[in-house]
Amino acid sequence: MSLKGKIKFYRRLDVRMAFWYTITFLTTILIIFGFLDYRFQHNLLKEIDRMLIDETHEIINQILKHPLSIKEKLKSQEEIVAKRRYYPIAFQVFDHQLNLIYTCSKLPGFIFPKPSLDEKNFIIPVLKKSVKGSRKNLPFRLHTYFYREGSKLKYVVQVATELKIMRKSVENFRENLMVAFVVAFLFGSVGGWILSRKNLKPIDTLTEAIKRINANQLNERLPIQGIDDELDRLALTVNEMIERVEEYLKKLTQFTADAAHELRTPITALKGETEVLLSRKRSSEEYQEALINNLERLDYLTRLINNLLLLSQADEGKASLEFKTINLTNLLRELQEAFFLVAEQKKINL
Structure with missing residues (x-):
């Protein structure tokens, strides 16, 4: 309907x-x-x-x-x-x-x-x-x-x-005016209806265009008649809003993909080390060392989640990012330690 x-x-x-x-x-x-x-x-x-x-x-x-x-x-x-x-x-x-x-x-x-x-x-x-x-x-x-x-x-x-x-x-004369009034009433009613439908036709066009816009079709835009009236300004405003929504959804999609990638790596390492640890019986020292490594990886995940939350707040303008210089050598050493057991099981030399 x-x-x-x-x-x-x-x-x-x-x-x-x-x-x-x-x-x-x-x-x-x-x-x-x-x-x-x-x-x-x-x-x-x-x-x-x-x-x-x-x-x-x-x-x-x-x-x-x-x-x-x-x-x-x-x-x-x-x-x-x-x-x-x-x-x-x-x-x-x-x-x-x-x-x-x-x-x-x-x-x-x-x-x-x-x-x-x-x-x-x-x-x-x-x-x-x-x-x-x-x-x-x-x-x-x-x-x-x-x-x-x-x-x-x-x-x-x-x-x-x-x-x-x-x-x-x-x-x-008044009788003639009365006849003219009846005729004017008929023409005025029909003319008023035609004018209202003609003036509202652009709104119907905008409504149909808006119905076609969803999360999968944000490339759609409202038509502009080019006469610079109130409806054209409304359409321009809505198009600008759609562009902002489209840009926001792109950032959200990218952020989700980046978050999934960043979380998958340490979780994969944690899972792999646990599988290696459970593949055969080991001494209490080895279990303790593995638990310590897992705890470090869990701390890393906590920091990663906090960082992702900070990035999300920064995108919303609720927080500001502070850029610092990092030591890539220490970062690579932490990655080596994180994936050492998985690499050893798969006979990969790090």
Whole structure:
């Protein structure tokens, strides 16, 4: 069974990466869609405000051009705006004392609020606001314009239109955004999965390469893609570690072989001398001499084992070696004494 098969599906790295890819992508899409929705409503509202301002200016122009026949001209203006198919207009005009001069209220469910002569109205010539109608809470947009000549208030004009068309446009736009969101979710999920699998493919390659490396195949190395990314640096680090392990195992093998060779020689001599000693009856002096020789060889083995242990500690950096000059003549004499009986038995002249 593969390693992936042993890991629970929701714990797999590619599944988690695909999940976070998708979440990040969808979060970005939601932010963009929210911004688009806001900008769409804002731009529609700006266009409606621009239309209401134009209508207000047209009404003011009619009043200023024909001050003696205001109602007739406003009646004509009412007939003009009544022919509109979209964004029907309602308006009313007051004098400087807020006495109603003319009203055209043909927006079902809408009632004009009475304007107020607050001090701020003398600073802000046009008040813009959205209001709710009395029927089904239909939204309306209302402009209240304070026309002054110098610092003296002359007329107050209120112009309103319904926002039903705008609301339908916004609803249609949101429906399109919802469809786009579903499509983005599908593509984001599939794309996140593909990206996660593509990004994790080098890790699978490294995993398979590591599986092939063992004590008998330390010559294997992890592949390097050559793009100097995090995975390449990881592979280089692991390869350097494998080289150190390989070098250590070579030293260990060499040390084992050397230790076996160094131990085999005195043990062979000890065994050979004992066999010679037991080959026939000998005097107590000869036995005593043989035991003394064996004890010397055992001391030699003890020193040899201690030396091997010191070498092992030196390889690990736990001890330092001190090199000394030795006398080869004494060393050869000790070897002659160690193998004298074995050589005598085999009729070898030392």
